Amino acid sequence: MNVTIVNFKGGVGKSMIAHQLITGFGFEGCEIDPYGSLSDRLPENVSRIDVREKHLNPPRQETIFDFGGFDDIKLDQAVAYSDLIVIPFIPTLETIQGTMDTLVRVAAMNKPILMVPNMSQKENDINDAKFVFEETLGFEVEMFPIPMSVALQTAINENKSIIELSKQGGIKAYAYKKGANLMHRLYEKIREYENH
Template structure:
């Protein structure tokens, strides 16, 4: 399993999604974001940090999640050769959609299945409008998954734990985090369909 998480827009949830997927699939993250701090949070056993001017290790087999930074990284072309899925997270806001379209056009060239993840959603209307905008501007039938806005995901990212595991640590947490935990389980199931 090789998954790429990519959007040239920063702050859309790439590292949060990489963290949750890596912990759910028990796999390694290759962090290509020069400003990323996943190795500090999760540790060097889970995260392999690659500097901006360093080559990405050529991983042909095994499970890995590539967490790209918020810019057009030319290393995407090489990494895509073994990828099973490219995830494009984005926030359903005006300032995120233009860069997300640009990012989609960039990854579409790779001939790898693409899943949009609409992140930090406050209402369904935002999802509908943003997905319609992408469809109208690409003329493509796209697949997407929705993650609602919640501080819980930031909390667990800072702790370096899975929301699913975190929710099961006590009865109160299980109740409090049941919706976002179920959402992340559904995301994992959705991704498994591509593998």
């Protein structure tokens, strides 16, 4: 299966999620984000598509498209190849509009959408965002919240899968267990959308 992770807004966790799905579960990556650095971090597994490129080749292996920063025809192509669209966002009033633009843009393409409220401080903010999205779209959206996690940030900084880190011995591994479990659950959730 292929998955498009998209939000025109930066800093919402697209590349963190892409990085963990690629390093933890064997996906390939395709970076379509002029501001991104995922392909520099994982040069073996992630290809980089130039902004001026007009065509996206069909993926040969299961691929995560990390799409951000701008909007063009390649978003339609990535979504057409994908079984699921994942939209990470920060559930605060200031950033919800940018996410809404992304959501409205991709909702027209009739692919399932999984919203990922990331680094949220309050449960209420997630519920408020869900309400705003569903009011605007007119249908229900599934949410998979990811909390702020020092363990996840450490995995990213070390350019490793949090699952790999959680398999080390000792007290340190314990700190990564929670984040590793979360990534397993996200992976299972994504697989639910395979062939749909």
